[in-house]
Amino acid sequence: MPNTHYTKEHEWVRLEGDTALVGITDYAQTQLGDVVYVELPAIGTTLDKGEEAAVVESVKAASEVYAPVAGEVVAVNDRLVEAPGIVNEDSEGRGWFLKLKLNDPAALESLMTAEQYKLYIETIS
Known part of the structure; x- marks a missing residue:
């Protein structure tokens, strides 16, 4: 997705208006295996x-x-507290963890694009 950016720690962030969804990548959930617990920050x-x-x-x-x-x-x-397996089912969709109101939306430019992340995964797999 064009508005999605990635980190080397396998998080993704997707800009939606003035907020951003944050979660873990499909690669990360595959490496973890069956997710059984998620602890989220306080709003x-x-x-x-x-x-x-x-x-x-x-x-x-x-x-x-x-x-x-x-x-x-x-x-x-x-939903992840009651059904953490959603992370395994749809890590980059319904399995999002939190929404952030960004301090600086331009900070997204320092993260990897989907294509860059795909190439990065190939170097560590």
Whole structure:
């Protein structure tokens, strides 16, 4: 998707108006295996780029989800608390973790495009 950007830590961020959805990539959920628990931040939390934003646990491991850009958490995907498997089913759609009101939308330009991320995955697989 053209409005989606990616990090080397396997988070994605998709701009929707003046907010951005944040989640983990399909590659990340595949590496984790079956997701069994998701911990989300409180609405109103201010996150700096690279700061821990959420936690995801699977049958294999626990992993942090980092804020790909700085902003304020304006919404969280509460469905993931009751049904964390949504992350495995649709990690880059219904499996989003949080919405951020961005401090600086131009910060997205420092992240990878879908094509760049695809090439990056090929170098680590």
